[in-house]
Each structure stands twice: as C-alpha cells, then as structure tokens.
Amino acid sequence: MNILGQARFRLIDRLRGTTIVSTLKRLRKEQFLNPAALVTISNKNRVQLIEHALMSTPYYRNINKDVHSSVLTKDIIRKNPESFFSNTYVGKKIRKGTGGSTGAPLVYYTTNEAQSFMWAGIILSWETLGYKLGEKVAFVAGTSLAKNDLQHTVFYRLLNVTVYSAYHLNDSDIKTYLIQIKKTRARLIYGYATAVNSLAEYILKNGPIQFPDLRGIVTTAEILSDKHRDNISQAFNVKVHNQYGCNEAGISAFECDFGNMHYINTATSLALDSEGNVLATNLVNKAYPMIRYFTGDKFSLLEGESCPCKRGYPIMGSFMGRTCDMVIDQRNKVMHSAFFNILFRDDKHIEQFQVQFNKNEIVVLLEVDDQTLPEEYFMHYLDIVKKNMQFDHYDLKINYPFLPAENAKHRYVINTSNEAITL
Ligand SMILES: [Zn+2]
The missing domain is CATH 3.40.50.12780 (ANL, N-terminal domain)
Incomplete structure (x- = not known):
C-alpha cells in the first residue's frame, strides 16, 4: 500500500x-x-x-x-x-x-x-x-x-x-x-x-x-x-x-x-x-x-x-x-491532415512535416534525417499534392523551420491567410 x-x-x-x-x-x-x-x-x-x-x-x-x-x-x-x-x-x-x-x-x-x-x-x-x-x-x-x-x-x-x-x-x-x-x-x-x-x-x-x-x-x-x-x-x-x-x-x-x-x-x-x-x-x-x-x-x-x-x-x-488540421484548396476541396500522415508515414527519412497554405499557394515542409539526400528525392510528393489540390504555387522545403503553435504543440497544417476556418 x-x-x-x-x-x-x-x-x-x-x-x-x-x-x-x-x-x-x-x-x-x-x-x-x-x-x-x-x-x-x-x-x-x-x-x-x-x-x-x-x-x-x-x-x-x-x-x-x-x-x-x-x-x-x-x-x-x-x-x-x-x-x-x-x-x-x-x-x-x-x-x-x-x-x-x-x-x-x-x-x-x-x-x-x-x-x-x-x-x-x-x-x-x-x-x-x-x-x-x-x-x-x-x-x-x-x-x-x-x-x-x-x-x-x-x-x-x-x-x-x-x-x-x-x-x-x-x-x-x-x-x-x-x-x-x-x-x-x-x-x-x-x-x-x-x-x-x-x-x-x-x-x-x-x-x-x-x-x-x-x-x-x-x-x-x-x-x-x-x-x-x-x-x-x-x-x-x-x-x-x-x-x-x-x-x-x-x-x-x-x-x-x-x-x-x-x-x-x-x-x-x-x-x-x-x-x-x-x-x-x-x-x-x-x-x-x-x-x-x-x-x-x-x-x-x-x-x-x-x-x-x-x-x-x-x-x-x-x-x-x-479536423481543424485541414487544407482547403482553391476549389474549396478539403483535405484532412491524415492525407499527409498517410503520404509520409512509410518514408523512413521523413521525421516530421508541416503543410502551410493560403488561397494562392501551398508549401510542404519536411524534416528529414539525411542531409545528403537530394531534394529531387522528395519531389514526387509534390506531384501527388498537385494531383489532389489546386493552388497557383506549390513549394517543398527541406529542413526549414516549422511555424510553432501558441501552445507549443506541433501543428501539422497551418492556414497562413489567417482566415478562421468555421466548421
Ligand atoms: Zn487492451
């Protein structure tokens, strides 16, 4: 006792x-x-x-x-x-x-x-x-x-x-x-x-x-x-x-x-x-x-x-x-952050990700474990994003600092246009 x-x-x-x-x-x-x-x-x-x-x-x-x-x-x-x-x-x-x-x-x-x-x-x-x-x-x-x-x-x-x-x-x-x-x-x-x-x-x-x-x-x-x-x-x-x-x-x-x-x-x-x-x-x-x-x-x-x-x-x-971790593209198509979870989970080089978007562009940030891998290695992920979502610009950044959240939790998806997503 x-x-x-x-x-x-x-x-x-x-x-x-x-x-x-x-x-x-x-x-x-x-x-x-x-x-x-x-x-x-x-x-x-x-x-x-x-x-x-x-x-x-x-x-x-x-x-x-x-x-x-x-x-x-x-x-x-x-x-x-x-x-x-x-x-x-x-x-x-x-x-x-x-x-x-x-x-x-x-x-x-x-x-x-x-x-x-x-x-x-x-x-x-x-x-x-x-x-x-x-x-x-x-x-x-x-x-x-x-x-x-x-x-x-x-x-x-x-x-x-x-x-x-x-x-x-x-x-x-x-x-x-x-x-x-x-x-x-x-x-x-x-x-x-x-x-x-x-x-x-x-x-x-x-x-x-x-x-x-x-x-x-x-x-x-x-x-x-x-x-x-x-x-x-x-x-x-x-x-x-x-x-x-x-x-x-x-x-x-x-x-x-x-x-x-x-x-x-x-x-x-x-x-x-x-x-x-x-x-x-x-x-x-x-x-x-x-x-x-x-x-x-x-x-x-x-x-x-x-x-x-x-x-x-x-x-x-x-x-x-x-569901607040959602990407909404120019056609108002909604993609859940789980889409990216599933996309990246089997790649052992990807430690963490964050997706930032606004009405014009989407940026995929990847934290990867091997600095020597060429950026081209990860480019096919951007092709998949392009196939599924419509934006004017698409970008991929490797080992670039993530935007932090106010409460220090990791944010998987960030709407950078600051428009509140109402459910
Ligand atoms: Zn049990």
Whole structure:
C-alpha cells in the first residue's frame, strides 16, 4: 500500500474539492467489467444526462426532441453560451477554454466531478506502465497541460510533478531537462509526442543516458507517429503508451500493453456522423451539458472487439487527427491532415512535416534525417499534392523551420491567410 502517495492525492482532493482518489478507485475496477455491462452503464448515464439537460437548460429545452439528431458545434455554444447552463446544478462551475489550434478557442464550464474524472483518466493511463500514486512525474508540455500560476505550482508540487517547458527545446535546454529528469529520479515522463521526441532525438544523437528509475513514457495531445514511438522507446529504453483526452467532451482514452486505445465509455457516449466525425456526449459534466458535440476529431470505433488485456472499455480505431488540421484548396476541396500522415508515414527519412497554405499557394515542409539526400528525392510528393489540390504555387522545403503553435504543440497544417476556418 502506497500510503504517502495516497496522502498527497487526498490532500489535493481536500484542497480543491475534487474526488480524484475515489474516481480513480472506481475506474480501476470498472475498466475490467465486461463490455456489455459497460455499455449498459454508458447508456443509462446518457439517458440521465439528456433528461437532465432537457429539464434544466434553455438550449436543450428549445431544441427538445431534436436532441437525438442535432449536432452541437463550437459556433452554436459561442453564439449563446448562457443557454447551456443547467439551472438545477448547484455545485461549483469552473471556467475553461479549449486550446486555440483553430485560432478560435471555446469557453465552456466544467465541474469538480468532471475535473476529477479527467485526472483519474490520465493517472489510469500512467498506471498501465506501473506508475504508483505520488511518484515523481516529468511533464514536458506547453500551456494546455501545464499552467504556471501559484495555484498550479502548489498543485504540481503535491502531484509530485516537475514541468519542463515544451516551448524551450534547443539542445542546451534539452540537456538540462534530461539531467533533471535523471537526478529527480522521475518514474514517468508525460508530455506532447513531438516534444518528448525532441528529447529522444537528442539522446540518440549525443550518446546514451541511462534512466534506471523510469517506468515508462505516456505521450498525449498529439498524434504519436510510429517513427516517434520508436525514437522515444529506443532512447529511453522504456515502453511508450499514448493517451488522448478531449475534456470538454468527457473523452479520456489510454493505450494498454497490447497497443489498443481504450476509451472510458461510462464518461462519454460517442457517435459518428456520416463523414466519420466524432460526436460526443459528455456524461460527467452536469453543469454545462454538451450533447452530440462536434469534437473535430476523426477516429473509428471498434465497439465489439475484445482485447487480451481484458479491459471492457471499447477500443478507438485508427486516429485520424483533428479536423481543424485541414487544407482547403482553391476549389474549396478539403483535405484532412491524415492525407499527409498517410503520404509520409512509410518514408523512413521523413521525421516530421508541416503543410502551410493560403488561397494562392501551398508549401510542404519536411524534416528529414539525411542531409545528403537530394531534394529531387522528395519531389514526387509534390506531384501527388498537385494531383489532389489546386493552388497557383506549390513549394517543398527541406529542413526549414516549422511555424510553432501558441501552445507549443506541433501543428501539422497551418492556414497562413489567417482566415478562421468555421466548421
Ligand atoms: Zn487492451
């Protein structure tokens, strides 16, 4: 029994009014229920949430029966944010904003219960790699994970987390980070896939470092490419699991030892529209109900499949990224960033890519591992882009600096004309 670790989290719960410890306890057991039992709980929670929303929020009272077919977009919430408050919810409401990768963040409200679930879901993903409550964790992240005001500083101290900024990733920063991670005997690294990959590349380039205390690495917030997974596990000599969360939608998913991403279906109810976009009903946020919310993510759902890990939570299939990562050409043809993921993923020389476009031109930036390869080697990719999309100019740049995002996540696609893409 890990008494000290438990005590840290009980103190967090007491100070913040959360219930992380009890929620985590419930999820630890619940994850091994059989799939049918979990679907029953999920359906029951959905019926209750919809009933609650219809009775207590102006927005859902208005659309009434359409609640089962309508799609909730960020724009609808932005136009009338007040109409989503439940007038029967009496607990504390916490104001939150989504990350601004589309340039237009969404403000919504959440609850202590939903916050507790978010943290319990993250910790559940850490536990798949042997993490025990209260152990040292290194966060490699930008603002969407790590806030640096006093309240959060105290919170991270109690969580036993050290934050390493994903904004600062030149070689000397990375060297300092790695020395600290080793010295503080971090048990787990949790961070953006591309940022953790930068640490891995540094180690692979500059010679091995041993991390005898490290149990594993969990990446989050971005797509983890096979190339990056290999880099990270080779450099740190531990297993790498991916974690995915979309907090406003109540989605929390974690990878098990068998490479499957299980999502916690008792906290969210997922449906797909005809184009495969994920619509989520958040089952844990009673203060600001969001039903059939357009998440901007695309992935398939493998509901009936069982996993050798014996978890009953359903499995998310191939993750196709965020729909805000879209290229729109002069004929208004929309290409998803997944198109480029698939295009480049089998080329072992391509480490990373970014596509920048505006109404006149498209520029494909490739980070490649071999400086001696001639540019012509990569030109056939531009031919494929030309065949699929119409612009006046096409350009390919090799090992040219990427444009960074405000929150230090890697951006796969950037609309440089700054015209907001409305969904
Ligand atoms: Zn599994």
